Each structure stands twice: as C-alpha cells, then as structure tokens.
Amino acid sequence: MEAEQHSSKEGKINKDHTPVKQPNPKKPKHQRESEDANTGAAILQAVQVLTRKMDEQMELLKSFDRRIEANTTTAKEKREEICVLKGKIGGLQKENSLLKEACAEQTRYKRRWNLRMIGLTEKDGEDTREVVIGILTKVVPLSVERLRGTVDTVHRLGRKGDPATSQNTPRAIIIQFGMRMVRDDVWKKSKDARVCKDMHIRFKEDFSKEDREARAKLWPLVQEARKKGKRAFLKEGYALIDNRRVDPN
Template sequence: MANPRQANVSDHDYDLPALENSFEEEGTVFDGLDSRMDEIQTALKRFDDLEKKLEGIENRMDGIGKATKENTENIVKLKERVEHLTLENKELREKCLESERYKRRWDLRLMGVPEKDNENTREVVLGILTRVVPMSVEKLRDTVDTIHRLGKRGAVNNNMPRAIIIQFAMRTVRDEVWRKSKEARVCKEMKIYFREDFSKEDRAARAKLWPMVEQARRSGKRAFLKEGYALIDGGKVVP
C-alpha cells in the first residue's frame, strides 16, 4: 500500500512565510503591549503626582482650618474686649458728664446785658444781683466766685451781647438768685434774664424733650425738664 505522504515532503519542513508572518504579528502584539504598559506607567505616575498634590492640598486645608479657628477665637476675644471697653467708655462718659453737671449747678448764665468797651463785667453783674436778692455788694463779692462773658466779642454777627457766666461760691445764694430772678424788676427793666448753665449734651436733650413736655402739659399731665431727661407724670423720659 502506497504511503499517503507526498513525495519530497519532510516531516521537518515548515512554512517559512507563514512563520515569519506569525512572528511579525506577535511582534506587533508585543509592541502594542509595550505601548500599553508605557501608558499605564505614565497614568500611574500621574496618579502618584495627583495624590501628592492632594496630600499637599489637605495639609494646606488643615493649616487654613487651624488658622481660621485661631482667628475666630481671637475675633471673639477682641469682640468681648471691645464690648468691655465700650461699656467702660460709656460709664466714664457718664461720670464725666455727671461731674460737669455737678459743677454747673453752681453757675447761672445772664443773658441780654449790653456790652461796653473796657467794661468791668464783674461790677456790672454785682450791681444787677443786688437788685435781684436783698444782699449787699460786699457780701455778694464773697459769695460770687468768677464772672465773665462767654466767647470772643464779635464772633457771631447778630449784634447780640455775649452771655455772662456767673460762678457762685455758695449754692444757696445761686439758688436764691435763680428763684427771685423770674420776678425781679431789674430783669424786666433791662430786658435781661437768667438761665441755668447746662452742658452741650443736656441742652441737646432738652431741645428734643421740650415738645414732649409741652404736649404732656396741654394734656393735663405734670411734666418737667431736668438735666438730660424729662419727668412726665412721675415717669422718666430720655431722648
């Protein structure tokens, strides 16, 4: 029986072109794998870089968080300090204002006395005071401390004489002058009048409160102006 193998064909004969094509295809596959590996390595490196950046951001965020906490604590402390200083300043202002009020209770202002060149203001006022209260000039000299006009002459162009401030050494004499000046003949004859010496703050408060006092009086209520406040039917009203 004849051998089915073809003649001249060896068991070790190979299809070389096919093998070459196969190697070429495998090489192409390996090249593709190498390229993919390079891409993976590049991606991994990017991930590592991103991770480091994220760690840096987290560290900075932690630092910012700590700084924010410290700043918040400092702001709270500063706010408490400011509130304390504000309250302290308010109390000091009230004490200074009350001290000024106490000092001014010994004073009276005399309004409307004509000014003359080289006038002796003290003697002019003492002469007026002797007609307001039954007291000699000599005694008044001992009970009145200082007398002078307020401001500079001609500072206000209204032809009105400057007010005169009278500082008494005795409160009882001051109060008697204040009471009797309202009906004193000399005030009517000379068209002059006395005023209490209020601070700037109290004058502003009285200007705001006076309309309320007038309205209360028209309504039949008992209303009075005081130093920086008003009393209406026994209740204290502040501006």
C-alpha cells in the same frame, strides 16, 4: 454527453480573469510578535505616565487637604479669639459708658454753681464783674461786699465779632458763684425781679452742650404731656413725665 459537459464548463470559465490578493494578508509570525511587543511597550509607557500623573494629582489633593485642615484649625482659633475679644469689647463699652456718664455728672455738678445772664448790653472796656454784681444787688437782698465775696468769676462767652454776635446780639455771661445757696437764691428771685424786666435781661441755668441738645429734643414732649394734664419736667439730659424717665433717644 461528455463532449457537451466539457463544452459547457469551458463556456463558464472566464479566461480573462486575474486572481486578486486578500485585503489583509497574514503576516509572518516574527513580525506579529514584534508588533505585539511594541504595542505592549506603548501601553505600559502610557500606563506609567498616567500612574505618575495620578500620583501627582493625589499628592496635590493631599496638599489641599493639609491646607484646608490648617485653615480650619486657624479659623477655629480665630473664632475663639473673636469671642474673647467680643466679651472684652462689651466690657470696655460698658465701662466707657459708665465713665462718660460719670464725667457728664461731674460736669453737671460743677455747672450747678453757675448761672448764665442773657441780654446784657455789651460795652467797650466794661468791668463785667462789677456790672453784674451791681445787678445782683437788685435781685437779692445782699450787700455789694457780700456779693463780691460770693461771686467768683464773671466773663462773657465766645469772642467779640464772632458770627454768633454778627447781628449785634450781646454775648452771654457766665457767673460762677462760690456759694450754692446764693446762686439758687439769685436763680429763684430773678424770674420776678424788676431789674431784669427793665434791662431786658434774664438768667438761665448753665447746661452742657449735650444737655442743651437733649432738652431741645425733649421740650416738645414735655409740652405735649402738660397739655394732657400730666406732670412733666425737664431735667439735666432727660425728662420726667408722670415720674417716668424719658431720654432723648
């Protein structure tokens, strides 16, 4: 039996087998300590670099915060300044509107002494003032001497040969009176004066450009209101419809 057991063990032994080394052989202690020290140093260096970068980022964020705070303060100050300026602008706009209205009213007041004559044939070398005074003697019962002392200046508007007169349309004439009563009398009686019909001329009130444009816009409204039986009139720069003021805008 011993011989059989011995022979069976020998049969199981592989005599050609060569032992293989372990894949991770154990390193010596001093080598492990050296590698651990190197790893620790590398980790410490990486931590220091990361810390430095974080510090830089924090400083950059603080700089942004300071800039944002400064911008916020400046924006607040600018908003306050803008509010003050808006108030000043509003006051200036109101003052400007009042001044414009005052100037317009002053211009209207001055023009109330004027009349425009439309349709008088234009002649070379004419004495416009004397021609107009001769016509006025047939409109109102005043002598030539009285009218010469009352009529201030007389002149045609624009230059001869302008596009406005290219169709041989005579230029309008501005008559400036020294007395408002005489001007109003001429304006009233010219509407039925025979001389105006015979010479195909007519008198008009002297309005500013702005007032003429306003009247052109408002005239259709006045006509429509009159068709409806309402009291409607054109004034200087506005209309009155049933005692209610209507502006062109």
